[in-house]
Amino acid sequence: MTQPIFIESTDSDNSETFIKFGFGLAGINFVVHFGFLSQLYIANMFLYGFAIAMLLLGYLKRSEPRHRLKLAGDGLTFYHRANTVFVPWENIQRVGIPAQDRIDGGKEYDFIGIKVKDPELFYDTFPLRLASKLLIEQRPLWLALAGKGCATGQCVPEDFIDSVECKLGANRIYRGLIAMFVHRSEKLNELLGFHFYINSNGISGTPANALKLIQDTKNENMNR
Incomplete structure (x- = not known):
């Protein structure tokens, strides 16, 4: 066998997907919040929180070794x-x-x-x-x-x-x-x-x- 041999980690999988999804959700929510549905304050705050959670998860997964x-x-x-x-x-x-x-x-x-x-x-x-x-x-x-x-x-x-x-x-x-x-x-x-x-x-x-x-x-x- 050719060495060294690397066994991949799955902990960093989909990190970019989570980050892009978080930014996308935050952007869409911002436009909807201030452009159309500013009265839905509670729903907007929930979506902002969810977007932040996705961003944090994405950056955490990115810090995992490949x-x-x-x-x-x-x-x-x-x-x-x-x-x-x-x-x-x-x-x-x-x-x-x-x-x-x-x-x-x-x-x-x-x-x-x-x-x-x-x-x-x-x-x-x-x-x-x-x-x-x-x-x-x-x-x-x-x-x-x-x-x-x-x-x-x-x-x-x-x-x-x-x-x-x-x-x-x-x-x-x-x-x-x-x-x-x-x-x-x-x-x-x-x-x-x-x-x-x-x-x-x-x-x-x-x-x-x-x-x-x-x-x-x-x-x-x-x-x-």
Whole structure:
């Protein structure tokens, strides 16, 4: 395969359409408001608000990266509007689609999971701003696992409380925001078997195809 290989992001799709629609709606509403139907004040204000919402959504989608993943000879790069993170192939133990067999009867989640061999190396190079964004974006997955695990009596509620201090291994202690990310990643690894989660709803194509592409690229480069 010719490398690097890019897996596109769908989060930026239709950004220009939303922006054009917002400007168009605002322009039409302005003409109608002041030229013909100035008495429809409430309806005009609603349409102005809707136009502004479309513009904001369009500009937000435009800020999303065009690519979600880059697969190169040295490793995998994950792109996010907050930052990027690089994981070398040598530090990737396996990739897969997480499923919580023990709690959820084998249900698969809408993520591609990455299990790393050396968690400390992974956490030490992880951008804080990206960690902060992922803590928010992946909160539904975190709460779903917490609710199902505790409902079956198989977890301690304190395990799902974000900690500002986290000990990893014998001597390494993380503090602050990165400690919250480390604590959550380690708990997710315990429950689902992966440290890092990429939302599969934000990538082009099917999760199975993206997963196969990652696995094939990793195997090709590791066998060289």
